[in-house]
Amino acid sequence: MVGAGFAGVECVRRLERKLGADEADVTLVTPFAYQLYLPLLPQVASGVLTPQSIAVSLRRSKKYRTRIIPGGAIGVDLKAKVCVIRTITDEIVDEPYDYIVLAPGSVTRTFDIPGLTDNAFGMKTLAEAAYIRDHVISQLDLADASHDEAERAARLQFVVVGGGYAGTETAACLQKLTHAAVKRYPRIDPALIKWHLIDIAPKLMPELGDKLGSTAQNILTKRGIEISLGTSIAKAGPEEVTFTDGRVVPTRTLIWTAGVVASPLISTLGAETLRGRLVVGADMKMPGQDGVFALGDSAAVPDEAKGEEGAICPPTAQHAMRQGKHVADNVIATLRGGATTPYTHKDLGLVVDLGGRDAVSKPLGIELRGLPAQFAARGYHWAALRTNVAKVRVATNWTLNAIAGDDFVRTGFQARRAAKLKDFEYTNAYLTPEQVRAHVDGTERQD
Numbered sequence: 495m496v497g498a499g500f501a502g503v504e505c506v507r508r509l510e511r512k513l514g515a516d517e518a519d520v521t522l523v524t525p526f527a528y529q530l531y532l533p534l535l536p537q538v539a540s541g542v543l544t545p546q547s548i549a550v551s552l553r554r555s556k557k558y559r560t561r562i563i564p565g566g567a568i569g570v571d572l573k574a575k576v577c578v579i580r581t582i583t584d585e586i587v588d589e590p591y592d593y594i595v596l597a598p599g600s601v602t603r604t605f606d607i608p609g610l611t612d613n614a615f616g617m618k619t620l621a622e623a624a625y626i627r628d629h630v631i632s633q634l635d636l637a638d639a640s641h642d643e644a645e646r647a648a649r650l651q652f653v654v655v656g657g658g659y660a661g662t663e664t665a666a667c668l669q670k671l672t673h674a675a676v677k678r679y680p681r682i683d684p685a686l687i688k689w690h691l692i693d694i695a696p697k698l699m700p701e702l703g704d705k706l707g708s709t710a711q712n713i714l715t716k717r718g719i720e721i722s723l724g725t726s727i728a729k730a731g732p733e734e735v736t737f738t739d740g741r742v743v744p745t746r747t748l749i750w751t752a753g754v755v756a757s758p759l760i761s762t763l764g765a766e767t768l769r770g771r772l773v774v775g776a777d778m779k780m781p782g783q784d785g786v787f788a789l790g791d792s793a794a795v796p797d798e799a800k801g802e803e804g805a806i807c808p809p810t811a812q813h814a815m816r817q818g819k820h821v822a823d824n825v826i827a828t829l830r831g832g833a834t835t836p837y838t839h840k841d842l843g844l845v846v847d848l849g850g851r852d853a854v855s856k857p858l859g860i861e862l863r864g865l866p867a868q869f870a871a872r873g874y875h876w877a878a879l880r881t882n883v884a885k886v887r888v889a890t891n892w893t894l895n896a897i898a899g900d901d902f903v904r905t906g907f908q909a910r911r912a913a914k915l916k917d918f919e920y921t922n923a924y925l926t927p928e929q930v931r932a933h934v935d936g937t938e939r940q941d
Contacts, residue, residue, distance in 0.1 A: 495560075496567045496577065496759070497597035498524035498552060499532070500811045501790030503880065504818025505595055505825075506560050512826055520560045521589065523567050523579055527552045530620055531884070533811060534875060536660070538623040540667035540849065541900045545624050547887035550880050563589065567598060568923055569762040569930035572783055576934050580923060588937050593785040593825055596772065597818070598757035600791035600809060601919045602750065609730035611916040614655075614750040617664050622918050624905070626749065630668055631675065631904040633746060637686075638679045648744035650686045653735050655727055656751035657693025659701075662710060663847060664751055665691040669719055670849040675902045690743060692722040693752070701844055706854045706861055713852050726752075750915055754809060756792040764927035768794040768806065776836035778821045779828075787825060789817040798838040811878065812842060845871035 495506050502522065509520050531548040538545050552562060565581035577589045602616045615629070616622050630652070637649040652672070654665040669689045676684045691714065697704070698711045698721065711721055722737070727748075729736040734744045756770045765780065766773040771794040772780065778795055780786040789795060791809035795817060807813045816839045824834040845855040845867070853868035855861075862870055872892065879885045925933065 495520065495522045495595045495597070496570075497599055497757075497790070497792075498522060498526070498529055499597060499599045499790060500529070500814035501597040501599075501818040501821075502595070503529045503552070504815050505597065505789070505822045507558070508819050508822035509825065510558055510560060512822070513829075515559070518829065521563060521591075522552070522560050523563045523565060523577065523589070524552075525564060525566045525582060527562055527564065529880060531875070531879060532618075533659075534888070535617055535620070535623045536663040536667040537847070538620070539617065539626045539630075539664065540671040541627055541902070542667065542849075542895045543888060543891045545620050547884065547891050548879075549620055550884045554881070554883070566920070566923060567759055569925040569927075569933070570594065570596070570759065571930050571934040572763060572765070572786065573931075574934045575785075578925065578930055578933060586933070588934060591785070593829065594787070595821060595825060596759070596786070596788040596792060597790040597814075598759045598792050600754035600756055601758065601921055602915060603753040603755040604750070604915070605752075607727050607730060609732075610727065610750065612914060613730040613732055614748040614915045616915040616918060617660055617749060617751050618754070619918050622915075625913055625918075626668075627671075628904050628906065630672065630747065631902055634672065634675055634679055634682065635904065638681050644744070646682075647686055648733060649746050650682070651688045651690070651743055651745040652747040652749070653690045653692070653743060653745050654749045654751065655692055656753065657691060657695055657698045657721075657723065658751070658753065659699060659844065659846060661691065661693065661749075661751035662699055662714070664749060665689055665719055666714060666717075666848040666852070668749075669714075669717055671900065671902075673717070674900060678902065687718075689719045690722065691719055692725045692727075692737065694724065694726040694738075696723055698723065699844075699846065702846070702854060702856055703861070706856060706863070709863055710846060710848065710854045713848055713854075754791060758921055758924040760788075760792050762925055762927055762930050771806070776838075777824050777834035778817065778837060779824070779834060785828070787821050789821050790814040795837060798836055799840040807837075807839075808841075810841075813839060815878070845874050847871040847875075 528549040534548045537543040565579045568580045569578035633649040637646045640646045698707050726738045728738045760772045772788045774793050776796045778787050778789045795807045797805040797807045820837045843856040853871045855867035855870040
């Protein structure tokens with residue numbers, strides 16, 4: 495099993511429960527021995543939740559028997575049935591398999607924009623969320639200490655790119671943080687704090703529909719967030735960002751959340767892809783390959799529930815969790831000589847937490863706003879957390895934050911070393927298909 499996201503963990507746990515002890519050995523390849531509840535990252539960045547509360551340990555329970563290899567899969571040789579792994583000690587090892595389930599997830603989608611990866615932050619990992627919180631609070635500290643009016647104004651401008659779920663929540667939650675924190679900085683004029691949310695699309699969160707999308711946009715606009723649609727980034731520098739409409743915004747904070755792409759691991763297979771995602775059948779088996787399954791953000795799983803030709807499941811936690819369970823059943827059926835079944839799931843809708851009492855949600859097609867939407871959003875996230883320990887931690891964090899507010903603590907995380915988008919996701923660690931083949935051939939000759 496490759497990947498410990500929603501899809502990977504659900505698959506592994508189901509395999510453990512349904513396979514006999516002597517029926518198969520289960521191995522999980524992941525650089526971190528926890529499952530990250532990705533939808534709540536903006537709340538970690540804003541300090542509403544602690545990082546530990548959304549990182550669900552995979553080693554906590556004694557009843558599970560999966561062998562965890564701490565490292566990242568950097569290549570797969572389908573012919574030799576070998577997964578090439580770079581361990582956390584930087585050793586490259588070959589792990590043979592009979593059946594492999596690929597759920598390596600996704601990485602932040604970037605474009606060939608000058609300065610983007612060198613100067614932007616992402617919102618895809620736990621480390622990024624914790625780092626961004628420190629960075630945003632440090633901008634208030636540095637602005638408060640500065641005697642240069644231009645520098646002060648630049649440090650208090652923040653740009654978020656991406657008007658989807660992640661970008662909207664990130665801008666909303668962090669704006670709440672700075673709005674509350676600036677009251678503790680008497681030397682800073684609150685009017686200087688400016689948040690920009692931009693997206694190349696003509697609408698904010700189009701998945702919610704026109705009414706709820708407009709509601710969310712109105713909520714954020716009333717808070718003072720400047721929303722620019724049909725706009726993106728032309729150039730990113732260390733002290734300013736140039737928009738495609740020609741505007742130049744002096745800022746030290748550019749947060750890039752403009753979508754995701756399949757993990758680079760998929761390109762090492764040399765197989766057919768659709769918009770970067772591995773082509774699989776409705777049963778999540780890879781065509782023409784024995785014992786290879788793929789799911790989640792990295793796989794183009796046909797969306798049978800839509801009934802539209804060519805429709806594929808969106809890269810959401812909702813689909814990934816259900817695909818994980820379904821592919822486990824298909825793996826077991828294959829192992830036991832049975833037949834696989836197609837994956838079908840009707841989307842249950844979206845929930846968007848905008849911080850405080852603000853939210854918009856569309857569960858089961860029902861449009862909600864305000865406190866009912868907030869209740870639905872947090873209720874859904876709370877129920878989706880995999881362990882009772884995680885549920886208690888998150889509920890406690892929410893309650894404490896609602897009663898006592900935020901302490902605006904800056905931990906000093908990597909304070910002496912600047913880290914940007916390119917430093918967190920290690921996208922340069924993967925091999926090409928030719929390198930994978932050469933490595934496996936060389937290892938076989940040595941043996």
